[in-house]
C-alpha cells in the first residue's frame with residue numbers, strides 16, 4: 001500500500017526517500033540509483049526537462065542501458081538548489097485537452113551550477129564515460145555575430161572568458177564547452193557528440209562554429225591540436241526538437257503538489273505532442289532515443305526548416321500580433337477571429353520556401369492550429385516574443401529572402417514584421433512595449449528615435465538584426481511601414 005503523510009502535517013518534499021509515497025503510475029520509469037552519468041546537458045530549463053530528459057528516461061527504461069543526465073544551469077543557481085533538494089526528481093504534467101497526466105521523471109541524476117561547479121563539469125567532459133553533451137542554451141547563448149553566424153569574440157562575455165582562461169572562471173557556455181573539450185583531448189580524447197537542441201537552422205554546425213571559434217581565439221598553446229582532434233572525434237549532428245513547454249507557474253506547482261501528495265518545487269508542464277528528429281551522425285555511443293519515438297535521419301534539413309519556419313515562425317507572428325490585440329496566450333490569439341486564418345495564411349505563404357522531403361505544409365498547419373488552440377496550455381505570448389532580434393532572423397528572414405528573390409508577394413510576413421517592429425518600441429516605464437525582453441532592446445528602441453519616418457525606422461530595425469540586404473529592399477520596407485499603424489492602434493488588419 002502507498003504510504004500517505006499523517007493528517008495535519010505538511011507534505012514532505014519529493015525525493016528518492018519519498019518515491020514510495022507516490023501512487024505507482026506517478027513514479028519514474030527508471031530507478032535513478034541505477035543510472036550512470038553519461039550525458040552532460042547545458043541549460044536546466046523547463047524545455048530540457050519536458051523533452052530530452054523524458055526521451056532519455058524512456059530510452060533507458062526500454063533498453064536497460066543506464067543513461068543518466070548531469071544537468072548544468074549556466075546562470076540560475078536557485079534551480080540547481082531546488083533540483084538537488086529533491087534528488088533531481090521532478091514531475092512532468094502533460095496537458096491533454098481531456099485532462100492532465102502527471103508522472104515523475106528520473107533521468108536527471110545531478111544538477112550543477114556552471115560557475116561554482118566548474119571543476120566537476122570539466123571532469124565530466126573529460127571522462128570517457130560521458131559520450132553525449134546536449135544543450136538548450138537559446139539563440140543568445142551562442143553569441144553569434146548577427147548576419148554571419150561566427151562567434152562574436154568582441155561580445156563582452158566572450159571577450160571576458162577569453163581573458164579568463166588562466167583562472168577557469170568562465171561565464172559563457174561556449175567557453176565552458178571549449179575548455180571541457182580541450183581537457184578531454186588532453187586526457188585521452190574519447191569521441192564525444194554535441195547535440196544542439198536549440199531552435200536554429202543548422203543548429204549542429206551553429207554550435208560547432210562558435211565552439212571552434214572560441215578554441216581558435218583562445219591562448220591555449222595546443223589549440224590547433226584541439227581543432228584537429230575535434231574534426232576527427234567530435235560530432236555536431238543537427239536536430240529538431242519540438243514540444244510546447246510554457247514557463248511553470250505557481251498554479252502549476254500547486255497542482256503538481258496536490259496530484260503527487262508530496263511537494264515538487266520544480267515541476268514542468270507541456271503539451272502532449274513531442275518530436276525529436278536527429279541527424280544520424282554520432283561520434284560514439286548514444287541513448288537509443290528511437291525506442292521512445294525519436295527519428296534518426298540522414299538529413300534533418302526538411303524537418304528543421306519546416307518546424308522553424310512554420311511552427312516557430314507562426315508562433316512569433318502570433319506573439320507580436322496577439323500582444324497588439326491585447327491577448328495574453330497563444331490559445332487566446334487562436335480564439336480571435338483572425339488567429340487561425342493567420343496561422344494558415346502564414347503557412348501558405350512560407351510553405352513554398354521549404355525543401356522537399358519534409359511534412360506537407362498545409363497538413364502541418366492543421367496540426368499547428370490544433371496544438372496552438374489547446375486551452376489547457378497557457379503559453380504566454382510574452383515568452384515567445386522575447387529575444388525577437390535573435391529569433392526572427394531564423395524564423396522569418398531566410399524565408400522572406402527566398403520569396404523576394406522569386407518575386408512572390410509576402411503580405412503575411414510584412415504584417416508580422418510590422419507587428420514585431422511595433423513591439424520593439426520602449427514602454428513608458430522602461431523595457432519593451434509588451435513586457436518582452438531582448439538583449440538588443442535598447443538598440444531596437446533607438447531605431448524609433450526619428451518618429452517622422454516610419455520607413456527609416458523599419459530600415460534601421462532590419463539593419464539592427466543583421467538584415468542589411470532586406471533593409472535595402474524599398475518595396476519591402478514600404479510594405480512593412482504601411483502595415484505598422486494597424487497593430488499600433490491595436491487592430492489586426494487581416
Ligand code: CS2
Pocket residue numbers: 199241242243244245311312315316383384385391
Ligand atoms: C517558442 C518555442 O518560445 C518560443 O519562441 O516558439 O519555444 C516553441 O514553443 C518550441 O520551439 C516548440 O517546440
